[in-house]
Amino acid sequence: MFRWFVCLLLVAALTLAYRRTPGDDAIIVLAGGVGDDGVPHEAVMRRLRRAAELYAAQAAAGLRPGIVCNGGGTTHKPKWVDANGYAVPEAALMGKQLEAMGVRAEDIYVEGYSDDTIGNAFFARVMHIDVRPDWSRLRIITSEFQMKRTQAIYDWVFKGLQPLPAQGREVTYDAVDD
Structure with a gap:
């Protein structure tokens, strides 16, 4: 009986240690224009390179965070159009770049519905974060010039939006040079 109890404690300790493994469960990268x-x-x-760098470091440790490419376009500019005349969301174009940087396609998620930051945050949450309860540690990547505004919006959407704030989410912010 004593051995059974010790085994149970060991399993519980290992489970807690696994859950405390450092790293991000999801990395959200904001769009910002396409040529x-x-x-x-x-x-x-620069934002995508930072996300790919974090992804590679975590992959080396046996972790594979999801990367959410966040952005449909810009409200005051026409969307980029492919050779067949179809509008392509910026997030999809960002995903292609991440693949070229070594991020596995199955770890790339696209939110391309909204053309403004509030909508981007909302759709990232309801399409990708809320449906994955194991994604509790989130990192938001954008440029330094945009960080204050981004943090206010994403904090509101992930921590304060009623009726259901995202419970148990740890949101960190990562600014790249302008």
């Missing part, structure tokens, strides 16, 4: 060639602007590429 005529369909390649995200350099400011967005």
